[in-house]
Amino acid sequence: MKYKLLCLFVLFSFSLSDLYADIELSSKQMRTSDGLPSNSVRCMFQDSKGFLWLGTLDGLTRYDGNTFLTYQLESGKHDQISLADNRIKHVAEDKNGFLWIKTVPELFSCYDLQKACFVDLPVPEVMERTIRNIYVL
Numbered sequence: 001m002k003y004k005l006l007c008l009f010v011l012f013s014f015s016l017s018d019l020y021a022d023i024e025l026s027s028k029q030m031r032t033s034d035g036l037p038s039n040s041v042r043c044m045f046q047d048s049k050g051f052l053w054l055g056t057l058d059g060l061t062r063y064d065g066n067t068f069l070t071y072q073l074e075s076g077k078h079d080q081i082s083l084a085d086n087r088i089k090h091v092a093e094d095k096n097g098f099l100w101i102k103t104v105p106e107l108f109s110c111y112d113l114q115k116a117c118f119v120d121l122p123v124p125e126v127m128e129r130t131i132r133n134i135y136v137l
Contacts, residue, residue, distance in 0.1 A: 030063075035070075037059045041055065042056060048097065048113070055089065055101070057088075059088070081120060
């Protein structure tokens, strides 16, 4: 009986190893010379559209698999909504298609994925409830 169980276990082990043998993984190192604003990436998030968002110490970067698009604090432009701070701590998407960006001094920015722009934050009560649902702090 023990011999039959051992043979069955060995056959099962070989069949599982064949299933996973076809998986290939590859990675690529990206730096500021490739388009990142900073080599210090603090967080990564993939949105519902498939874009990879990288939070760095010098802004938020969207990567589409080929190119980087970086968003940074637009100081001095009072008519334009931008990041609250360049030091990104966390990125998450809510069910309505908004990207919520938390920065180091505990400030938040909101990016509309449909319109591809930063938007005014909602009233404090709504914002607090939304942030509590998105972030596990």
